[in-house]
Amino acid sequence: MTVPNPPIVLLHGLGRTRHSLWPVAREAARRGYRVHNFGYPSRRAPIEQLAETVGRRITEIATTGIVDVVTHSMGGIIIRAAVAFGALPAEAVRRVVMLAPPNHGSELADRLRDFRAYRLATGPAGQQIGTNDDSVPRRLPPPPFEVGIIAGRRSTNPLFSHLLGAEGDGKVTVESTRLEGMREIVVVDRSHTFIMWAPDVLAHTFAFLENGRFATDV
Numbered sequence: 001m002t003v004p005n006p007p008i009v010l011l012h013g014l015g016r017t018r019h020s021l022w023p024v025a026r027e028a029a030r031r032g033y034r035v036h037n038f039g040y041p042s043r044r045a046p047i048e049q050l051a052e053t054v055g056r057r058i059t060e061i062a063t064t065g066i067v068d069v070v071t072h073s074m075g076g077i078i079i080r081a082a083v084a085f086g087a088l089p090a091e092a093v094r095r096v097v098m099l100a101p102p103n104h105g106s107e108l109a110d111r112l113r114d115f116r117a118y119r120l121a122t123g124p125a126g127q128q129i130g131t132n133d134d135s136v137p138r139r140l141p142p143p144p145f146e147v148g149i150i151a152g153r154r155s156t157n158p159l160f161s162h163l164l165g166a167e168g169d170g171k172v173t174v175e176s177t178r179l180e181g182m183r184e185i186v187v188v189d190r191s192h193t194f195i196m197w198a199p200d201v202l203a204h205t206f207a208f209l210e211n212g213r214f215a216t217d218v
Contacts, residue, residue, distance in 0.1 A: 005210070006066050006094060009058055010037040013073025013100075014122055014129070023197050024070050024205065031206060033068075036061055042074065043123035047136045048085060050125065051078050055087025062092035068209050069096045072196055073172070074129060076101030080140045093145040095212065097205045100152055100169050100192050104176040105131035105138050131176075142181040148208035150201055151177040152190040169195065186214045 008028050010021040018039040025037045040054055058079075061067055069079050076098035082088040102109075109130040112118040118126060128136045152169030167174045169192035178185060190198045200218040207215035 005033050006068050007034040009067050009069045011071040011075030013075050014042045027202050046124040047128050051081035052087045054078050055082030058088050066094040068094050072099045077137050080143050084140050090144040095146040095209050097148045097208050099150050099195050100172050101177050102172045103179045105135040108171055147182045149177050149185040151187045152195050153187050154189050154191045156191045184214055
């Protein structure tokens with residue numbers, strides 16, 4: 001008897017919408033998942049409030065079991081915070097694939113946080129994802145669920161790459177994506193904004209969700 005896949009929750013990044021993860025949603029539906037592609041007001045509230053809102057919604061979905069989660073960028077911080085702050089029971093989450101997550105904060109946010117345009121574009125959460133003392137990512141404990149991380153090493157913005165000063169996807173360095181207790185990490189030749197559109201990223205994502213390991217044949 002084939003065990004059905006658990007529901008899958010998708011969490012977009014800062015300043016994006018649920019439509020940004022449409023390629024993942026489409027592939028998940030093709031594979032028979034029940035897809036919950038969440039939108040949340042990422043620019044209107046601090047991370048703590050966003051995590052509480054998202055955590056409650058996932059808890060409602062997981063009442064009959066567990067969920068898998070795919071996140072992009074700050075979405076990875078939201079799912080970690082939801083569990084760490086008690087808004088989502090740890091046992092409700094099985095596996096999480098994080099695409100380009102700023103798990104140690106974003107050096108780019110450090111450089112841009114005082115600019116008015118950045119503050120308007122990213123809201124309260126944008127002030128919390130740097131690497132300084134206000135950094136929420138750096139204060140979160142290691143997650144209790146299985147984590148696979150897909151990091152990018154291609155940048156389409158030379159200025160941002162210069163500001164980051166290390167291998168990364170133009171917004172987050174590869175080193176910042178790493179997380180204590182992660183099961184596996186893979187680095188792909190993709191940029192931050194559209195990493196979820198890449199066929200190799202989709203293959204890795206669903207290999208990890210279904211087998212606990214990234215693909216070896218892409």
